[in-house]
Every structure is written in C-alpha cells, then in structure tokens.
Amino acid sequence: MQGRRPGLLTRTVVAATALTVLTGLIGQVPASAAGTPAASTSATAAQLPEATQEEKVNAIRTLGFDIDNSWLVLRDRDFVFKIFDTTDEMKNTLVKAAALQAYRDGDAAATQFIRTDIYALDRQDKENYARTKLERDQARKLKQSAAALIAMPVTDQQLDLGYRDFIYDMWRFVTGYPKVKAGLLDAFGADEPAQKVFLASGLLAAKRQDQQDAIDADKAKTEADKARDAARNARANAATVVLLQTTDAMLDLPDDFFIRKLLEKAVAGSEVAKAAQAALNSSAAADWRAFLVTGIFAADKRDVEIARERKAAEDRQRLLQLKAKAEAGGMRPRLVAAAAAALAGGADAVAAFLAKDVQQAGLLDQALEVTTPGYKGRYVQSSGGDAWTATGDAGTSGTAKVGAATWTVTEGLADPDCFSLKSTEVEGAYLRIKDLRVQLAANDGTDAFKRDATWCSKPGLSGTGVSLEVKSQPGRFLRHVNAQMWAANNSGANWFDADRLFLEDASWAVVGPDPVVTTPITTRWLNDDAFHAAVGNPKADEVYDANGVNGLPVRYRDFDKARVYFSDAAGVHAVSGAALEKYKSVGEYHWLLPIIDTTGTPDGIGSYTHFQNGASIYWSPNTGAHLVYGAIRTWWENLGWEKSYLGYPLTDESPAGNLRRSTFEHGNIDHDPATGRTWDYRV
Structure with missing residues (x-):
C-alpha cells in the first residue's frame, strides 16, 4: 500500500497555498482596496476654478483673434460660446465643434476647454488646414472650371459649398444646354465621388454634345461656318482648364496663337504647361487641335493625380511620424493600432484619420494595470482625492467595469513631449502629486499644478511596460505600494521609497479603457x-x-x-x-x-x-x-x-x-x- x-x-x-499567497499579497493592502478603494476616493475632485483673464487672453491669442476686452469679463461658458460663434468652420473645425460641446456640457467643461483643450485642438486644426489646403484648392479649381464651362460667375462662398449644393446652383443657373442640365440633375442625386467625376469629365462631355447638337441643328450655316464654330467651342472649352477669360477676338485666334495664351496662364512646370509647349513645338495643325480638344484635359488630369499622390505621400509620412512618436511614448497603444489600421487602409483612410479629433474618438483613453507579480489585475483608480490600485467589485456580474479607471492620455500640461492623465469621469481633473501622494484633482491652471500633473514616460524600469516620472520631481516615479499611489524612488527616504519590488511597482501595462473587474x-x-x-x-x-x-x-x-x-x-x-x-x-x-x-x-x-x-x-x-x-x-x-x-x-x-x-x-x-x-x- x-x-x-x-x-x-x-x-x-x-494549490491552496498559491491562492493564499495571492490572497496574502492582496491582504497587505487596506481592506477596501480589493474592491472599492478607501473612502477618500469616493469624494469628488475639488471644484474647477474659473479661468483667469490671462488664460482667456492666451486662448484668444492662440486662435489669432484680436483681443476683445468685452470677452474677458464673460463667465467661462459664455466665453466659450463666443469662441464657437466667432471661429471659422473651415479653419477652426475641431475648435468650433469642441467649443459648442463644452458649452453644452456646462461650466466645468467650458473651463477645461479654455484652460487646456483649445491648444491641442487649435494645433490640430492648423495642421489639418495646411494639410488639406491642396485638397481644398483642387476642389475649388474643379468647381471654377466646371462653372466656367457654362459661363457661370461664382463667389468664394459658392466655391466652398459641398459638391451637392454647388451642383444645385449650377443646375439653377444653366440654360441653353439641355444635356448639361439633365446631367447636373442626375449628378445632384448621386454620391460625392460620382459628382466629382461628373464635374471633372461628364460636364464637358455633355456640353460638347450640346454644342455639336446646336451646330448640327443650324441648317442655315455652311460647313465652313460649322467648322469655325467647332473650333471656337474647342478653344473656349480648353480655356476653362486654366481659367482663361476669353473674348470673341481671342476665340478667333489661330490654334497655335491661342495655345500661347493658354501657356501664359498655365502654372509653370505643370503637366498642362508641358503639354502646351509640346504642342507648340510641333508644326502640325492637327497636333494643335488635338491638344485643344483632348490633350489639355488629359494633362490637367495628370496634374490632379500628381498633386493627389504628393498629398497622399505627405499624409502617409505625417501619420508614420505620429505613429512612431506614439510608439516611442508607450502610453497610447490604441492610437498606434488605429494609425496602423489607417496606414493599411490606403490614402483615403490615412486622410480621414489625420482629420479626426483622436481625443473625441476615444483613441487616447487607456487604463494603467499593475505589472508586479501577484498584483496583476489591479488598475489605477480614482474618482476624486487619493488614487489607489483596485480590482473592482464584480458583484453578480461577469463583465462589470472597475470604474474610475480610464484616463485620457493627453499632452503633458507642462511638457508636450510628456503626458498628463485626465479623468474621463471628472471634468478638468488630472492625476497629480501632492506631498508625493498621487491624487485626482481639478486643474487650477497654475504652473505648479501643471508640473505636478505631467508624467514623462520611459521604458518600464522592470523591463516591461512603461514607467512614469513626475515632471516636478525628477527621479520619482508613479508607484503603487499597499494599493496606495505615490511618486516614489528606491532611496528608502520614505516608507514608500522601499527598494524591494520598486522596479516592478513602478512599471505599468497600458491597457484598454474601461477594464473589467478582476x-x-x-x-x-x-x-x-x-x-x-x-x-x-x-x-x-x-x-x-x-x-x-x-x-x-x-x-x-x-x-x-x-x-x-x-x-x-x-x-x-x-x-x-x-x-x-x-x-x-x-x-x-x-x-x-x-x-x-x-x-x-x-x-x-x-x-x-x-x-x-x-x-x-x-x-x-x-x-x-x-x-x-x-x-x-x-x-x-x-x-x-x-x-x-x-x-x-x-x-x-x-x-x-x-x-x-x-x-x-x-x-x-x-x-x-x-x-x-x-x-x-x-x-
């Protein structure tokens, strides 16, 4: 036996001993830390003080507005509405949308917008406006050329309309071109890509057919007259590519002389200019006519494609740089993943990604998980006051959330190359240190607060994850000890500066938002x-x-x-x-x-x-x-x-x-x- x-x-x-060890490790923390943190965490963060006049002046200057003293006496919410009401929808797209949302969300959101949000949004708006200038210019040129084909005068406001509204204006204006009129009506009901194709080529084809129909229908004209009309039509159509204003006298010029007029108007070095010069270099009248009828339009299409490819390459390079910076920082893995997906999706996906407000899209929201062996599954948590690490309380659910454990990883308040951790639950509140204890507190706008709430990421001290060094206390890192959160080192100067497990306690896994309870x-x-x-x-x-x-x-x-x-x-x-x-x-x-x-x-x-x-x-x-x-x-x-x-x-x-x-x-x-x-x- x-x-x-x-x-x-x-x-x-x-097995029981292993569970006891884990339980024992948890047992070293306050009893409440295994579920709901200590009572101080349930208090809300201190009320957000209103923005100062200096902060409002800085916000106005950021947008490039002249200082209007009447704005400075407004309460924050009214001030934000002024920004919404004044900003340009094309140049300040993100600022305008965020200002309206902050106004709707109330006083704390308005103060937060003035104090911090406006700066990152304005930078992104400026980048987006500069990045999309070529795209806007091309859209305006396409509309101008299309309008010129039907001799329709246009204003800057019309050129900035969406394609559908612009086509509607063209449809209302045009007379005498039945096929153009019908084509515009069809385009009005199509999607935007089809509308752009119609303006780029379909409109010209419809107009040419209308022109030819008109010539064919005029029985009184001789064949010579008809040939003259066809030549004038070809010159007039070609002139719309370079937006050349023509006169009757110009339209009667010989083809080679008219091409010289087009060359003078064309952008130097463009495909249109090259094709015009190539036509002039020929002594064959057939080559001149071919350029006017089809060559100039094909060259213009190449110019558009070259510009689009150049923009796509620039966009891709910018997104690659953004992704590389996010990877190096280690704090925005969801942004990295979304950028990688956009890069894999092609030029349109890249452009759409660059135009979006990544914070509004939630791509900056992350949670911080403990990496210390035996403590994994605990997350940084606070809804106000002292921060803790907690597992959350599952109750009767298998998918309950930890709560108050999601942070928006923004640019550092005191250093844009570092990060600040903004609460997703308490407006305007950040993780900061006070007497080395980590707390969730309202941003009061002071330089001291900004330094105390800025964390500079480094590769995890333990060899995994990231470690976060507080800007105001170089050498001190975000650390959990007995479920409490401190700005600590391993000097032994304070009880929370113990050397044992310091490297592990000060290393964090950056994980997805809204973690499920452990x-x-x-x-x-x-x-x-x-x-x-x-x-x-x-x-x-x-x-x-x-x-x-x-x-x-x-x-x-x-x-x-x-x-x-x-x-x-x-x-x-x-x-x-x-x-x-x-x-x-x-x-x-x-x-x-x-x-x-x-x-x-x-x-x-x-x-x-x-x-x-x-x-x-x-x-x-x-x-x-x-x-x-x-x-x-x-x-x-x-x-x-x-x-x-x-x-x-x-x-x-x-x-x-x-x-x-x-x-x-x-x-x-x-x-x-x-x-x-x-x-x-x-x-």
Whole structure:
C-alpha cells in the first residue's frame, strides 16, 4: 500500500497555498482596496476654478483673434460660446465643434476647454488646414472650371459649398444646354465621388454634345461656318482648364496663337504647361487641335493625380511620424493600432484619420494595470482625492467595469513631449502629486499644478511596460505600494521609497479603457504563469451563478483549453479535456467543485481531477474518463491508484446486486454498503 497521492493532500495544499499567497499579497493592502478603494476616493475632485483673464487672453491669442476686452469679463461658458460663434468652420473645425460641446456640457467643461483643450485642438486644426489646403484648392479649381464651362460667375462662398449644393446652383443657373442640365440633375442625386467625376469629365462631355447638337441643328450655316464654330467651342472649352477669360477676338485666334495664351496662364512646370509647349513645338495643325480638344484635359488630369499622390505621400509620412512618436511614448497603444489600421487602409483612410479629433474618438483613453507579480489585475483608480490600485467589485456580474479607471492620455500640461492623465469621469481633473501622494484633482491652471500633473514616460524600469516620472520631481516615479499611489524612488527616504519590488511597482501595462473587474479567476490567470499556459486565453465572459452549490455562488469561465471554476469554499481550479466532459455529464459544479486542477498522473499516461467530498475523475487514452469516489476510491488510493495492479478505471462506480462496484483494467473493487466491507480482486 502506498501513501496518499500528491494532489489529494499535497497538491491540494500547494494549490491552496498559491491562492493564499495571492490572497496574502492582496491582504497587505487596506481592506477596501480589493474592491472599492478607501473612502477618500469616493469624494469628488475639488471644484474647477474659473479661468483667469490671462488664460482667456492666451486662448484668444492662440486662435489669432484680436483681443476683445468685452470677452474677458464673460463667465467661462459664455466665453466659450463666443469662441464657437466667432471661429471659422473651415479653419477652426475641431475648435468650433469642441467649443459648442463644452458649452453644452456646462461650466466645468467650458473651463477645461479654455484652460487646456483649445491648444491641442487649435494645433490640430492648423495642421489639418495646411494639410488639406491642396485638397481644398483642387476642389475649388474643379468647381471654377466646371462653372466656367457654362459661363457661370461664382463667389468664394459658392466655391466652398459641398459638391451637392454647388451642383444645385449650377443646375439653377444653366440654360441653353439641355444635356448639361439633365446631367447636373442626375449628378445632384448621386454620391460625392460620382459628382466629382461628373464635374471633372461628364460636364464637358455633355456640353460638347450640346454644342455639336446646336451646330448640327443650324441648317442655315455652311460647313465652313460649322467648322469655325467647332473650333471656337474647342478653344473656349480648353480655356476653362486654366481659367482663361476669353473674348470673341481671342476665340478667333489661330490654334497655335491661342495655345500661347493658354501657356501664359498655365502654372509653370505643370503637366498642362508641358503639354502646351509640346504642342507648340510641333508644326502640325492637327497636333494643335488635338491638344485643344483632348490633350489639355488629359494633362490637367495628370496634374490632379500628381498633386493627389504628393498629398497622399505627405499624409502617409505625417501619420508614420505620429505613429512612431506614439510608439516611442508607450502610453497610447490604441492610437498606434488605429494609425496602423489607417496606414493599411490606403490614402483615403490615412486622410480621414489625420482629420479626426483622436481625443473625441476615444483613441487616447487607456487604463494603467499593475505589472508586479501577484498584483496583476489591479488598475489605477480614482474618482476624486487619493488614487489607489483596485480590482473592482464584480458583484453578480461577469463583465462589470472597475470604474474610475480610464484616463485620457493627453499632452503633458507642462511638457508636450510628456503626458498628463485626465479623468474621463471628472471634468478638468488630472492625476497629480501632492506631498508625493498621487491624487485626482481639478486643474487650477497654475504652473505648479501643471508640473505636478505631467508624467514623462520611459521604458518600464522592470523591463516591461512603461514607467512614469513626475515632471516636478525628477527621479520619482508613479508607484503603487499597499494599493496606495505615490511618486516614489528606491532611496528608502520614505516608507514608500522601499527598494524591494520598486522596479516592478513602478512599471505599468497600458491597457484598454474601461477594464473589467478582476475576479479570483482572472487574478490567478494573470499571476500564475503555469496556470495561464495550461488553460490558454479566455474565450467567453465569466459567468456568475448565485445558486451554484447548496445556494452558494459559483463563478466559471471558459478558456481555450479548460473551464475554470471558483467558489469561496474550493478556490480557483481548472477542469480540462475528457475530464471536463465527464464532469459536465454528472451536473458539473451543481454536483461537486474541483479542489485541484486537472493534473497529469505520475505514470505519464493519464490525468486526474479531485473534487470535494472525496471524488475524482481519472482518464487515460485507453480507458476514457470515469468517476471514482467514496470507499472504493479510498481503497484504490491505498493500493497506489493507477500504479496498482488494477490500473485505470474502466467504468464509473455502479450497482452489482447488493454491492457497489468499480471495474478497472485488471480487476474490480467491490464495496458492501450493508457491512462497510471493501475488497479488490483480479478478473
């Protein structure tokens, strides 16, 4: 007879000890830190003071407006509305939209907009306006050329209309060109890409047809007159490409003389200018006419394509630089991922990405997760006052959020090359230090606050993640100790400056926003590397069953290679493979809970899983998975489990007359419930 199987006691004790170690680590923090942080965190951040006149002056100057003293006496919300009302929709797109939103959101949002948001938005507006100038210029030129084809005078306001509205104005204006009129009506109902194609080529084709129809319909004209009219039409059409104003006298010029007029108007070095010069270099009248009828339009199309390709290359380079900077900072992985997706999506996707407000799109929202072994699954959290690390309270949910653990990673208030962590829940509040303790507090606009709320990222001190050095205290880093948050070093000068685990405590994983609470199942998965490897990654949300076992709650979650269970009574354990299927067939946790993970047998052939109340499931490739429990299991254990002469069970325990029997590979074990006698024998 051999001793007890490691795992029934020894392995169970090891598993329990591991859970105790994790629990013990958590137990070092204040009792409230495992769920809701201490009471000070529930207080709201201090009220945001109104912006000063100096801050308002700086905001006005940033936008390039003349200082209007009447603005400076306005309350912040009214001041922000003035900005919305005054800014130009083309040049200040993001500022204008954000100002209106801040006005709607109330006083705190308005103050935050004046104090910080306006600067980053204005920089992006200026970059976007400069970046899209070529695109706007091309759009205006396309509209001007189209309008010139029907001799329609246009204003700057009309040229800045959307394509649909501009086409509507053209449709209202045009007369005498029925096919043009019909084409404009069709284009009005099309999408923007089709509208642009119509203005670029469809309009000319329609006008040419109208012109030819008019020539053909005039029976009074001689063939010479018709040829003259066709030549004049070709010159007039060609003139619209370079926006050359023509007169009757000019339209009667010989083709080569008219081309010289076009060359004078064309942009030097452009494809149109090159094609015009090439036509003039020829002495063939057919080449001159070909240029006027088709060549100038083809050259203009090449100019447009070259400009588009140049802009696309510049946009791509800018986004590559933005992505590289975000990667180097380590604090904006969601921005990096979105930029990578845009780069993979082509020129239009890149342009659309560069034009968006990445903060408004939520791409700067992140959470900070602890990387210290044993503490993973805790997140920086505060809704006001002292900041803590917390796991959140799952309650009866498998997908509850930690709460107050999402931060907008903005440019550093005191250094644009660093970062500030703005609360997504408390308007105008940032993580800052006060007497070295990390708190969530309202930005009062002072230089001291800006330095205390600016964190400069470095590669994680432990070799993983990022570390955040506070701007106002060089050498001190964001650190968690006993769930509290400090600006610390490893000098030993204060209790939170202890050298032990400093590198790990001051290294952070930047993860997605709105993290889900860390339950005991997640805690083990995050902190037990061997367990993580054994079960794989989660493939479903965690499930909470309030009446799991005898009215006591059970949680479970499916992973790639196992289902993992938790209860207060049994801890966290995984059941996998054939054992899991057998376990499910007998009622799963409603029957009994596992007290160890599914584990390989010492003979290296099969696996076993122990459950509450002295029950097990044993499996081998030749015998399958079977239940062993009660007196029969105890007898088999004393024989040496699967290493005994009996080998693995072939069946679950079943009745045999008045007896209970388990059949094994090389024999049976019988139990007599009436006498309590148990025995084994070969068969």
